[in-house]
Amino acid sequence: MPCVSPDGKPTSTGMTTLKSLKADALTAEEVANKTGHPLFRVRSGLRELKNAGFVEETAGKYSLTQSGEEIIR
Amino acid sequence: MTEENSQGTFPVLGQKAPDFEAPTTQGTLRLSDYKGTWLILFSHPADFTPVCTTEFIAFSQIYADLRKRNVELLGLSVDSVTSHIAWIRNVEEKMGVKIPFPIIADLNKDVSKKFGMIHPGQSKTETVRCVFIIDPESTIRTILYYPLTTGRNMAEILRIVDALQTTDKYKVATPANWKPGEPVVVPPPGTTEQAEERLKEGYECKDWYLCTKKLPPS
Numbered sequence: 001m002p003c004v005s006p007d008g009k010p011t012s013t014g015m016t017t018l019k020s021l022k023a024d025a026l027t028a029e030e031v032a033n034k035t036g037h038p039l040f041r042v043r044s045g046l047r048e049l050k051n052a053g054f055v056e057e058t059a060g061k062y063s064l065t066q067s068g069e070e071i072i073r
Numbered sequence: 074m075t076e077e078n079s080q081g082t083f084p085v086l087g088q089k090a091p092d093f094e095a096p097t098t099q100g101t102l103r104l105s106d107y108k109g110t111w112l113i114l115f116s117h118p119a120d121f122t123p124v125c126t127t128e129f130i131a132f133s134q135i136y137a138d139l140r141k142r143n144v145e146l147l148g149l150s151v152d153s154v155t156s157h158i159a160w161i162r163n164v165e166e167k168m169g170v171k172i173p174f175p176i177i178a179d180l181n182k183d184v185s186k187k188f189g190m191i192h193p194g195q196s197k198t199e200t201v202r203c204v205f206i207i208d209p210e211s212t213i214r215t216i217l218y219y220p221l222t223t224g225r226n227m228a229e230i231l232r233i234v235d236a237l238q239t240t241d242k243y244k245v246a247t248p249a250n251w252k253p254g255e256p257v258v259v260p261p262p263g264t265t266e267q268a269e270e271r272l273k274e275g276y277e278c279k280d281w282y283l284c285t286k287k288l289p290p291s
Contacts, residue, residue, distance in 0.1 A: 002101075044101060
């Protein structure tokens, strides 16, 4: 499912993905294991969340940006 | 190698599947999102049509079996996302079947043309019933084309997945009408010496070029 709504806010799937990154930076595979979502959806969702500015990627690991941290508070 | 004509490209077995980015009922997806999993990419002529509806119900019914085999499903037609959503909601409401996999909305035919899914002898605008079985390295391993009037056989699609995965795991081939649990074909020998040795290796051989063996229970 899409992770970001047309209004720019994370969907429920997006929120689950963001919350999985609360403690640690994770790879897409690790997010899939943690959330139980299929890997293809996680990859697609992380791309949307990155484009929306909620996560950033460094060397294949995804972590929350300040916007990402604020939205899951 | 790819065959190309005015309808686009016609991929062939063994080549890397062409990558794409496309809108689907589950967000924008790329072929590369499926790296590491098997993928069945299949096209149907149009939403809200009878044979396609029976196929989508049938694909949904084997989805759990496919996922146990690390296989995902991805549908495609040249309808819009809105049409796809309306159709799958209708299927759920009227037939009680939830469509769990994404469907590409290929309105501009970008993906259809890359995969040779439009066959003018069948329809100049709709995709025929294609099935592409793509392995975790994005290599096309099986291509099936069905005409507009013939719905696909899910048991055969599952059988092909089992055969391909068995071939990869055990480096064997599978005979006609093979099903999991049945003997598999040992690759034919490449030299006369191997042909001689073949007959002493405990396989069940009709002759030196046709030997089968049983696989360990999985």
